[in-house]
Ligand SMILES: Cc1ncc(COP(=O)(O)O)c(C=O)c1O
């Protein structure tokens with residue numbers, strides 16, 4: 001993501017401070033459809049609406065801060081992924097991005113499968129009626145209890161992450177008189193172009209078993225020998241928020257090479273490969289994500305080509321998009337509190353949430369956009385930093401963005417593209433109450449995850 005300093009000075013700065021920010025849009029009132037979900041608009045009063053409901057009414061009914069999730073957009077994205085990959089492939093929504101029972105029901109209705117990575121996600125999925133065979137269970141350190149539950153309920157696949165886990169899952173399955181379908185997660189040695197904390201295919205990190213040095217081949221050797229396991233394929237996930245397809249292509253090629261080695265050594269053609277998730281979304285107008293059909297085409301072609309070259313039957317492909325489905329479907333609505341202009345620097349616009357509802361800016365230096373949504377404004381663009389109310393100077397929601405210079409206490413501002421990894425990574429820092437998630441669809445809004453209350457926090461504190 002390239003950013004350049006804008007030549008024109010904002011209201012409070014004759015000389016622009018250092019920072020990475022895009023030039024303000026020609027009209028700050030215009031909402032870029034790249035970063036806003038599909039039913040977002042402005043009404044005749046200038047108030048932003050989602051699913052036909054104004055944010056003023058939403059703030060009044062549900063309070064702020066709150067996440068508003070555009071269900072129409074979520075379902076459309078599920079369908080786009082399912083259609084792009086077609087009947088010969090499987091799409092597993094990665095629940096870590098955001099999971100609730102309503103989401104599980106939507107996934108089920110739209111024909112998607114689900115990737116879970118903890119006992120908690122598994123029980124949410126099951127309690128909302130996701131059939132176990134449509135669930136993949138991930139994790140680098142699944143507990144014995146989690147494995148036992150997953151095997152007992154009959155999840156469609158467990159993705160094995162280490163040599164120890166191969167044995168652990170085999171023993172548990174055997175003790176339950178079952179044969180568990182499994183994939184082995186390999187690290188293909190790709191340096192994905194993303195933040196270091198969310199890249200997962202290089203060798204020096206905790207996930208998977210390296211292809212390098214024949215370790216993955218050894219893992220296959222061991223898994224094939226164990227009665228409790230039915231090895232159905234190889235899994236690779238190279239990281240998250242990735243735009244460049246090159247990493248996925250290298251990964252696909254290396255996974256197919258392993259399938260060919262397995263065929264040569266064992267006479268077995270593993271029927272599936274999973275290329276993970278990680279597809280990037282637009283957080284600002286400068287980001288240009290790929291559409292699901294482009295991704296499906298690129299991955300399908302590379303796998304088919306490599307398999308033909310190796311004389312293999314093309315395996316069934318699966319993918320695990322999380323962010324690319326839910327990320328763009330929600331925005332966080334905040335009420336502006338203190339507005340503090342710092343002469344020669346920028347204006348700090350404080351909101352009633354912060355790093356407790358969006359840790360991504362602090363954790364990954366993530367970039368977000370922000371708009372004034374309770375009204376339009378013709379005021380000049382003002383270089384702003386949207387900050388929260390936590391006792392921490394790094395409590396930044398949007399590092400550098402332009403808001404109209406007349407933004408004032410009481411205004412509503414919204415940060416788009418917060419559907420993924422915001423509510424799911426939310427915390428109670430400073431005893432903040434985690435905000436609700438409100439689903440909006442065709443003129444109706446309903447809470448799908450309620451706001452935490454002080455009683456919730458006090459109940460955990462058992463003295
Ligand atoms: C194994 C696996 N699958 C899928 C995902 C989902 O990634 P994303 O939300 O970037 O699509 C992740 C997270 O990075 C993951 O670790």
Ligand SMILES: N[C@@H](CCCC[NH3+])C(=O)O
Nearest residue numbers: 096198240241360420421
């Ligand atoms: N939580 C990260 C991505 C990690 C994805 C899961 N392996 C984010 O917000 O971008």
